[in-house]
Amino acid sequence: MSRATPIPNIFVAAGVLLLLSCSVILFVVVEASDGFPVVPFEEGYTQLFGDGNLVIHRDGNSVHLTLDEHSGSGFVSHDLYLHGFFGASIKLPADYTAGVVVAFYMSNGDRYEKNHDEIDFEFLGNIRGKDWRIQTNTYGNGSTGAGREERYGLWFDPTEDFHRYSILWTESHIIFYVDGVPVREVNRREEMGGDFPSKPMSVYVTIWDGSDWATSGGKYRVNYKYAPFVAEFSNLVLHGCTVDPMEQQLSMNCGDIDVSSKSMPAAAELVEADIDNHNIIISPRQRTQMESFRKKHMTYSYCYDRTRYKVPPPECSISPGEEYHLRKSDPVTFGGNKRRHAGRGGRRHRSRTRSPTY
Numbered sequence: 001m002s003r004a005t006p007i008p009n010i011f012v013a014a015g016v017l018l019l020l021s022c023s024v025i026l027f028v029v030v031e032a033s034d035g036f037p038v039v040p041f042e043e044g045y046t047q048l049f050g051d052g053n054l055v056i057h058r059d060g061n062s063v064h065l066t067l068d069e070h071s072g073s074g075f076v077s078h079d080l081y082l083h084g085f086f087g088a089s090i091k092l093p094a095d096y097t098a099g100v101v102v103a104f105y106m107s108n109g110d111r112y113e114k115n116h117d118e119i120d121f122e123f124l125g126n127i128r129g130k131d132w133r134i135q136t137n138t139y140g141n142g143s144t145g146a147g148r149e150e151r152y153g154l155w156f157d158p159t160e161d162f163h164r165y166s167i168l169w170t171e172s173h174i175i176f177y178v179d180g181v182p183v184r185e186v187n188r189r190e191e192m193g194g195d196f197p198s199k200p201m202s203v204y205v206t207i208w209d210g211s212d213w214a215t216s217g218g219k220y221r222v223n224y225k226y227a228p229f230v231a232e233f234s235n236l237v238l239h240g241c242t243v244d245p246m247e248q249q250l251s252m253n254c255g256d257i258d259v260s261s262k263s264m265p266a267a268a269e270l271v272e273a274d275i276d277n278h279n280i281i282i283s284p285r286q287r288t289q290m291e292s293f294r295k296k297h298m299t300y301s302y303c304y305d306r307t308r309y310k311v312p313p314p315e316c317s318i319s320p321g322e323e324y325h326l327r328k329s330d331p332v333t334f335g336g337n338k339r340r341h342a343g344r345g346g347r348r349h350r351s352r353t354r355s356p357t358y
């Protein structure tokens with residue numbers, strides 16, 4: 001990501017000033033957009049499917065996606081990105097939403113059929129009175145045989161208000177955030193080989209009928225008596241290095257902030273940049289929050305699923321606290337010998353490969 005031409009000092013100074021002024025504004029807008037500029041829908045995205053089931057709202061910064069008996073709906077970023085920070089404020093449909101899936105994800109499946117990359121946030125609806133579940137997942141270079149799913153409950157009702165869901169993707173890390181709290185960190189390990197997403201991806205947002213697997217493994221299907229299901233999105237952030245699809249990585253444009261370098265503190269509280277190593281690290285305070293979230297709210301992690309992985313994949317760091325919690329919430333998978341989570345390893349169908357059992 002380094003440029004061959006040195007940047008004149010005047011521009012560096014202007015950049016610093018810009019960052020400083022941004023950080024003042026940050027305090028006001030940090031909740032809305034994690035501190036990054038919001039991209040109006042028309043500027044950053046284009047409709048993917050669903051005709052009239054996608055509606056842009058007045059300010060151009062919010063979009064409603066509907067699933068009804070005719071269709072789901074979705075949109076995709078104009079650009080391809082190699083690394084960056086991507087986020088959305090999302091309000092999920094309330095009431096009976098079994099079988100409904102809302103997804104905010106990155107993928108290049110349309111360009112690389114056999115060896116695509118993917119980074120997913122998926123929201124799985126539920127029967128009345130039961131909470132939505134969040135699932136995160138990553139694939140690299142077509143590693144669909146090795147699902148890396150995790151699932152979590154939330155500490156709030158995601159149907160009552162907008163909450164912020166974000167993905168930070170660098171050469172060495174993927175971090176998933178909910179309302180600025182890191183909920184999952186994937187550290188790239190050499191042993192992962194191509195399994196770490198490393199080719200440019202587009203950003204997708206969709207709502208669709210996941211009757212066959214989304215809620216209790218397909219037990220509860222979408223019931224269109226409760227349609228339309230409307231998910232609301234606003235304050236979309238697309239802050240990455242765009243890649244010209246014709247030339248691929250030759251003409252990368254990271255704008256004036258390169259997320260993988262020292263300018264990262266513009267994201268304020270989210271991450272601290274390890275300036276000397278040009279690396280991204282989670283601050284100690286953020287790490288404590290992440291550990292606490294995972295101990296309380298994680299309901300499934302592939303890292304602890306011994307029926308799928310005799311040996312945890314290389315990037316897993318096993319935490320006794322997490323293991324204890326998971327064993328309590330799902331003794332069959334994490335303590336016993338039943339093959340409840342085994343099988344179905346991972347054929348890709350729009351990335352939805354495994355059936356949550358919650």
Ligand SMILES: *[C@@H]1O[C@H](CO)[C@@H](O)[C@H](O)[C@H]1NC(C)=O
Pocket residue numbers: 114115141193194195
């Ligand atoms: C990615 O997949 C392609 C095609 O299967 C393969 O040729 C290539 O070596 C893989 N790259 C890595 C880094 O594993």
